[in-house]
Amino acid sequence: MVGFSSCLNSEDDGITEIVDYVEVSTSTFGSTSFNSMYGWVCVPNKSLTTTPKSQMAYIAYRYEDADLQSIMSGTSSSKNLPVTLLQDPVYLxxxxxxxxxxxxxxxxxxxxxxxxxxxxxxxxxxxxxxxxxxxxxxxxxxxxxxxxxxxxxxxxxxxxxxxxxxxxxxxxxxxxxxxxxxxxxxxxxxxxxxxxxxxxxxxxxxxxxxxxxxxxxxxxxxxxxxxxxxxxxxxxxxxxxxxxxxxxxxxxxxxxxxxxxxxxxx
Structure with a gap:
């Protein structure tokens, strides 16, 4: 499987910033999340200021390493990863x-x-x-x-x-x-x-x-x-x-x- 992601923040402070291509998912209630090809779901901590324009997007986001480790290790029963978007999504x-x-x-x-x-x-x-x-x-x-x-x-x-x-x-x-x-x-x-x-x-x-x-x-x-x-x-x-x-x-x-x-x- 071919993948693409880039780390923006390499400091060992328990927080990681990356950019990635993701699949856009909109719930029946109107909230938007982003499916990573690596198995987790990016859930923004704030509502989007733009309306999704397609099924794929390019996003830059920040997350806490402990949250991702919990998902990848199976400790968490949810695949949802709380994230902070660093800019508006760019829709492909x-x-x-x-x-x-x-x-x-x-x-x-x-x-x-x-x-x-x-x-x-x-x-x-x-x-x-x-x-x-x-x-x-x-x-x-x-x-x-x-x-x-x-x-x-x-x-x-x-x-x-x-x-x-x-x-x-x-x-x-x-x-x-x-x-x-x-x-x-x-x-x-x-x-x-x-x-x-x-x-x-x-x-x-x-x-x-x-x-x-x-x-x-x-x-x-x-x-x-x-x-x-x-x-x-x-x-x-x-x-x-x-x-x-x-x-x-x-x-x-x-x-x-x-x-x-x-x-x-x-």
């Missing part, structure tokens, strides 16, 4: 259910990078977290960020015929589009791509997909067999220029190993 973008038809190549734009080191398989193959970096338009600030992001679309695609069944590998395609860019004969002929220079602000859009849905699609297409790896193909600009491109795109594939249960009853 849900890439949704993968489409089975790839878009036209003249419509898709290159991604700067996929952030390989920031990606991970979360939990027991429950989610795949990706960190693609794209380019936003000149003049984008925190004030108009949401308006600009509405013009950018990241989507995943799944074609079962492209799986490597012999290698037990499920293949996904990550494609990126910018509203108003690409798709016309003019753009296809415009090798200079003058529009590209307008997009020079790098932005990492941490996203996720529900892997259980995708694995079910794989199993349905391949007689119930389970995949052991997931590959994600994306398009990037292989030239010396770091601006986005349609005409000069090339593809690159990143591989992620899925969690495999090796326990035995013997």
């Amino acid at each position: 973008q849900d890439l949704g259910y993968p489409s089975t038809i790839l878009p036209e190549e003249t419509k898709t734009v290159s991604i700067y990078s996929l952030g390989d080191r920031d990606a991970l398989v979360w939990g027991n193959n429950k989610y795949l977290i990706l960190a693609p970096t794209i380019f936003l338009k000149k003049g984008t600030t925190s004030e108009n960020l949401s308006t600009e992001l509405a013009n950018h679309s990241l989507r995943l695609y799944y074609l079962s015929s492209e799986d490597d069944e012999a290698a037990k590998t499920l293949k996904l395609y990550l494609r990126y589009e910018i509203s108003g860019i690409g798709g016309s004969s003019t753009d296809e002929a415009d090798e200079t791509e003058s529009w590209a220079s307008d997009y020079n602000i790098q932005y990492t859009n941490v996203s996720y997909v529900n892997l259980q849905n995708v694995i079910s699609m794989y199993k349905s297409a391949h007689g119930g067999s389970e995949p052991e790896k997931v590959t994600v193909e994306y398009e990037y600009n292989n030239s010396a220029s770091s601006v986005p491109t349609i005409a000069k795109k090339q593809t690159k594939t990143v591989t992620y190993t899925l969690y495999k249960d090796t326990s035995s009853n013997n």
